[in-house]
Amino acid sequence: MKIAMWSGPRNLSTAMMYSFGNRPDFTAVDEPFYGAYLHATGLTHPMGAEVIASQETDPKQVAAACAADPAQHRYMKHMPHHMLDGVPLDWTQDCVNVHLIRHPARVIASYAAKRENPTLEDIGYVQQTALYDKIGGLVIDSHDIRENPEAALRVLCDAIDLPFDASMLHWPAGPKPFDGVWASHWYGAVHRSTGFAGAEGPLPELSSDAAKLCQEALPHYDALKARKLLITS
Secondary structure, three states, X not given: OEEEEEOOOOOOHHHHHHHHHOOOOEEEEEOOOHHHHHHHHOOOOOOHHHXXXXXXXXXXXXXXXXXXXXXXXXXXXXXXXXXXXXXXXXXXXXXXXXXXXXXXXXXXXXXXXXXXXOOHHHHOHHHHHHHHHHHOOEEEEHHHHHHOHHHHHHHHHHHOOOOOOHHHHEOOOOOOOOOOOOHHHHOHHHHHOOEOOOOOOOOOOOOHHHHHHHHHHHHHHHHHHOOOOOOOO
């Protein structure tokens, strides 16, 4: 089984990668299109040069690697905004595609702490809804995972016909061998973790520009939220 987990940044995506990567029957891949995305766009990102140097920058070659049959189950962490026009998507037909979502107010507050003045392009909501329309798949909300990790993961595993494994609930602290080179900048909190953080509190209050960005992203979040897996405790 190949799982393609699609989400924007600061979306519980690394914790989910650690969850599946901790299963003895899975390998994990961290954002394989990131280097190709930065190479094509010329955008300035933290550790951008290191990212480009560490990865294949030809998206066709990356897509071919994603399409290859794994020796065991493979979990791939992907970001929709990395899939620029012309990047192959045919490989997704052989994947279980899952879209991980999070309320944009939480994403924007978290992202801005690591990179100032995020744009709608940076946080990926428009691209995620467009990608969902192209390839379909399941939707799961990070809020539900934080609220009750075992219940949410059991529902997800059942939906994709994968036996639940309790090893998904905890992992060793520290970096992982499948982390991207950018982990030292972005993954500090999850490196200190040994499992999913607890339930989230109230939505953060945003400044004027951030609040405007949230309002732009919110319809895209709401459209996918309406399709999410229902989790019962």
